Amino acid sequence: MENVIEVNNLTKTFGAFTAVDAISFQVKKGEIFGFLGANGAGKTTAIKMLIGITTPTSGDATIAGFNVYTQTESIKRNIGYMSQKFALYDDLTVKENITFFGGIYGLNRNTIKTKTRELIDELKLEQVTNQLVGSLPLGWKQKISFSVALLHRPKIVFLDEPTGGVDPITRRQFWEMIYKAANQGTTIFVTTHYMDEAEYCDRVCIMVDGQIEALDAPKNLKKTFEVDSMNEVFLKLARR
Amino acid sequence: MSISVNKINKSYKNVQALKDISFDVKPGELFGIIGPDGAGKTTLFRVLTTLLIPDSGNATVSNFDIITDFKSIRNSVGYMPGKFSLYQDLTVEENLNFFANIFKTSIQENYDLIKDIYVQIEPFKNRRAGKLSGGMKQKLALCCALIHKPTVLFLDEPTTGVDPVSRKEFWNMLKRLQLTGLTILVSTPYMDEAALCDRIAFIQNGSILEIDTPNAILNHFSKKIYNISADNMYQLIESLKAYEHTYSAYPFGECIHYSDKRTDLKINELYEFLKLKGLDHIIIDQTKPSIEDTFMALAN
Structure with missing residues (x-):
């Protein structure tokens, strides 16, 4: 299976502080890759380099075949991104948001029209298409936001804590959407503070102080650390 | 107080x-x-x-x-x-x-x-x-x-x-x-x-x-909960959703927490159903409900 993310000794320093310290890993097509770490471990800086908005200090990485130094615009066109902090525009309606993001991703009018129809049907949003997104429950927003991040059929979707605070049922529906997308070949790169969600990933990587401290399938990590849950793996590793 | x-x-x-x-x-x-x-x-x-x-x-x-x-x-x-x-x-x-x-x-x-x-x-x-x-x-x-x-x-x-x-x-x-x-x-x-x-x-x-x-x-949780795992998580969820006796099926870590509409689930029957859906390495075990199971049951 082809690698859609290749990272080699990627490093970012801010003055004397090394936020990301020579990390290396590969992610395959259609893989659900969990990216974990304590607050301040360097996750956000690493993701910013991978999505082409922060230039690395040293090392190499290619995202969907594009170089993180020289082809950042191509990277942005070939990935989807959603985070808890920035998802949709609260003061636009559901339909307006879809149209807006479709336009940003360079889809033409007809495609946007068809995609909007599909998305509204799939998420059963008929009743709320013309409501402002700000008036919807958080869980709905996150589901719409994920679908919007997939509008332009990106090869990779980056999800930065997509489910924080979302109720347990919606959180699971959200993961079913993730499974579905991955099953169709989209690569999922996801960060989360819910350790049960870490277990849903094909492989997880745990960052500690800017370095990758562990990288394997959840099952193998639990075996290696002789514990029953990813939560315990995390507690063992995340503070040195 | x-x-x-x-x-x-x-x-x-x-x-x-x-x-x-x-x-x-x-x-x-x-x-x-x-x-x-x-x-x-x-x-x-x-x-x-x-x-x-x-x-x-x-x-x-x-x-x-x-x-x-x-x-x-x-x-x-x-x-x-x-x-x-x-x-x-x-x-x-x-x-x-x-x-x-x-x-x-x-x-x-x-x-x-x-x-x-x-x-x-x-x-x-x-x-x-x-x-x-x-x-x-x-x-x-x-x-x-x-x-x-x-x-x-x-x-x-x-x-x-x-x-x-x-x-x-x-x-x-x-x-x-x-x-x-x-x-x-x-x-x-x-x-x-x-x-x-x-x-x-x-x-x-x-x-x-x-x-x-x-x-x-x-x-307070009245239903029996089963841990189900198989080789393909997505297929497993989709299959359980299509199963006529499913009361609830939610991902929990590396398993699905499953509860049945009937009072006595026939594990073999469910196993055969999943097998027919093309799943492999199927494991079905009864487990204890968690706080989250209880919350979801109450919220539904």
Whole structure:
């Protein structure tokens, strides 16, 4: 299976502080890759380099075949991104948001029209298409936001804590959407503070102080650390 | 009772944020309000800390009425809001001094209460609060909420967005504070934190679904839960959804938690069904329900 993310000794320093310290890993097509770490471990800086908005200090990485130094615009066109902090525009309606993001991703009018129809049907949003997104429950927003991040059929979707605070049922529906997308070949790169969600990933990587401290399938990590849950793996590793 | 809430209602423009909320918290109790974003947790905290007036119903905190005695409540409770609300451009020490002064006390006077927590941020006491990491901010906010030796502590989602290690540390701090006799009302969207409370109230869409000890709540779960795993998670979910006897099927870690509509599930039958769907390495085992199973069953 082809690698859609290749990272080699990627490093970012801010003055004397090394936020990301020579990390290396590969992610395959259609893989659900969990990216974990304590607050301040360097996750956000690493993701910013991978999505082409922060230039690395040293090392190499290619995202969907594009170089993180020289082809950042191509990277942005070939990935989807959603985070808890920035998802949709609260003061636009559901339909307006879809149209807006479709336009940003360079889809033409007809495609946007068809995609909007599909998305509204799939998420059963008929009743709320013309409501402002700000008036919807958080869980709905996150589901719409994920679908919007997939509008332009990106090869990779980056999800930065997509489910924080979302109720347990919606959180699971959200993961079913993730499974579905991955099953169709989209690569999922996801960060989360819910350790049960870490277990849903094909492989997880745990960052500690800017370095990758562990990288394997959840099952193998639990075996290696002789514990029953990813939560315990995390507690063992995340503070040195 | 340390906190007594009686049929509180509160509506915003077109949302009923709290619907007939009633519960009591005993002195010295660690009481958890467990519910997702938008359930009404923050509104409830704002009503009890006298920052919002309810539309109807009444409540007392430390035997003070939230409407008529609001000033006494403000003097005797500590409140840590969900959003970081200290002065970002004051240093750690300045913030703490400021809050001590407002309550006509000093850091020295109640140092015992905050010592455990304060020593962890003391190395950064000259740093501006806005420049602290998330975990540090949280510890400073907790110190500021404790500096006047409150009788009741209100913590609104203190651990949201915090990593599992810091969350564990935070709960250890709460347990130690509880030993001083402090009553603590804490809200969280993390179901695993429910088990750490003496009693919990599940809240969703402004209504309380259940109030009890975490153990008792688990016993309320009436259906048998099965752990099911197979070689393809996505196929497994889709297959279980299509199964005519499925009552619920939710991902839980590396398994699906499954409950059946019938009272006696025939494991072999389900196994054969999944096999026919093309799944392999199928394992079906009965397991115990978790707090999250219970919440989902009640919320559905």
